[in-house]
Amino acid sequence: MQTEGKSIVLISKNPDISALVESVVQFRPETVLKRCDATLSEMNGTASELALKNDLVIFCPEGDTDRDVAAVREIRSRVQSGAQVIALADARTPFADMRRLSEAGVSDVLPDNLTPDELAGTLWKVMDSDAGQGTAAAEGSRNGMVIPVAHARGGAGATTVAVNLADSLTQRSGFRTKTAASKVALVDLDLQFGAVSSFLDLQPGRCLYQMADEGLMPDATFLQQSMTEASAGLWVLPAPAEFAPLHMLEAQQIQALITQLRSQFDYVVVDLPRVLVEWLSPVLEASERLVMVTDCSVPSIAQAQRLIKFYGGVNVGLEVDVVINRKRKPMFAASHEKEASRVLQRPFDHWLADDPAAALAAADQGVPLSTAASRSALIKGIRRLAASMIDARQAQSATVN
Ligand SMILES: Nc1ncnc2c1ncn2[C@@H]1O[C@H](COP(=O)(O)OP(=O)(O)O)[C@@H](O)[C@H]1O
Ligand SMILES: [Mg+2]
The missing domain is CATH 3.40.50.2300 (Response regulator)
Incomplete structure (x- = not known):
């Protein structure tokens, strides 16, 4: 009509x-x-x-x-x-x-x-x-795929991956890439140190702060008021500028938030906080795949191992994609890389090149890599990660139908 x-x-x-x-x-x-x-x-x-x-x-x-x-x-x-x-x-x-x-x-x-x-x-x-x-x-119910992104140490590149993975998952095409094939939510749950808004040149939002402070149960209206469309198909729920009272957030509130997001989006990418709080459980329980961004150093791999164990304790079926950042995939893995893969008990399928020029261009302009450095090695690696997520979702819906 x-x-x-x-x-x-x-x-x-x-x-x-x-x-x-x-x-x-x-x-x-x-x-x-x-x-x-x-x-x-x-x-x-x-x-x-x-x-x-x-x-x-x-x-x-x-x-x-x-x-x-x-x-x-x-x-x-x-x-x-x-x-x-x-x-x-x-x-x-x-x-x-x-x-x-x-x-x-x-x-x-x-x-x-x-x-x-x-x-x-x-x-x-x-x-x-x-x-x-x-x-x-x-x-209605899109039954979105929830993808939390965690890092083994601060600065490992989790926000870079979360922002650009979410952007790639929209699968935009057409003249000036205005048409998105998928609707993607990017949620900054790193409530105290969230940087998603600065990566995308958006204002921090008060909504998550208000949710914690006033004990609100998020519903469709909450999402409508609190999310901003950064580019076609990419909707952002930013972290607040103030220090949010983390301990006041209840697991039920995050559960309601994730339920709402899954019903309205095809993919829900969550930038996780470093803290291990009770309200992370509903995010992990709703997820099938988690992205762990790390490097191959001994301390980072040890942290990654501890975190994967913790996340796996909340959701036994959780798959973890390890992303090795700032290193191109080697032709032959070095012995410390083989050892790291053995410690984490999973193959390292995703490697992202060290690409300071691309990272800086995106940061300077406050836009995703797809806009600032669309041919960079870094965005190509993130697109491969997105493609594997899209394949997994399609395979899953083929099984369900
Ligand atoms: N592959 C990369 N090449 C170059 N710089 C990177 C790369 N990944 C991340 N960075 C830069 O490293 C800094 C920290 O990244 P960020 O994503 O904020 O880490 P985290 O969220 O894990 O703390 C940012 O300035 C980012 O632009
Ligand atoms: Mg971060």
Whole structure:
């Protein structure tokens, strides 16, 4: 279904929001925009009539969530299959209020500081969906593959691998690689020293901090509010700028987060923290493959061995891909490399070249290697790792079907 000939009702007293919505709708001239200078509760039942006769109702919450929730419930009790309802909420609205609006029947709660492009993306997606469901709900269960990335020592290259593995897993193609074959989440659970946002020139996010601090149970609305699309198909949940109270995070919260992510993404790449905390268990339990980034030095291999043992204790079936960073695959393994492989009880299939020029170019520009150094030896090695993950996922879905 296309949006041509459809109608949107905007219920808002805020001229900035009206201007924002108008700037988006003008690009679809067949779409009619009707404006009501009021709050939802002031509409006193007229909102239900409008929801019956139009395709989309957008409103600005008035700051009194009880009244907004009551007004949305009123619409939903009278109009089950009519218009979708979207809230454009103040970006500082607490998650608890957003969740109450979603539960009352709002398809999407969006922050009001979206750019016109971001708003257009969501509006047309909601209106073009025949199913008549909100975007998050409509995504459904993709049963994404969870891939935690760990390192044997700080600086081994885990974040470099996590960022560029996630980017490669999107399998972008087309003119200026705008089309992604897979939807990938990149989650920075290195809450205290997270660097994913700086690798991709994004703002750190407060959402994971808030989740820990307020004891929030993450749901679809939480994901919608907290993730940023860094490039086509690559969605990032960044670590906070402040030191997060790690001990306050509960395993159930991370479990809910991973469940949500798996349902909405094909791959969920997690940059793991160095600390061994209780809430890592749900990540490890949901994973089939973990990437351990290390070098071949004796201390690093000893650390890698300890960590693999710990992770394997949480999930007995967990496969571990050892990635030897800063070293090209040798034609013949040296004796210390053979010994390292024996200690870790697995072959070393993945080697990433030492490539400071490529790493520096990506860091300077705040972009993935695929943009800054698309032909570098480093990205080629990471693409091979991604290809092995994609093969594993395809083999798995072939077995299931
Ligand atoms: N193969 C490589 N060649 C050159 N530099 C690398 C390579 N891998 C990582 N680096 C650089 O090493 C530094 C540490 O990497 P990072 O991924 O942050 O490590 P970790 O997350 O394990 O602490 C970064 O500046 C990164 O650009
Ligand atoms: Mg790191």
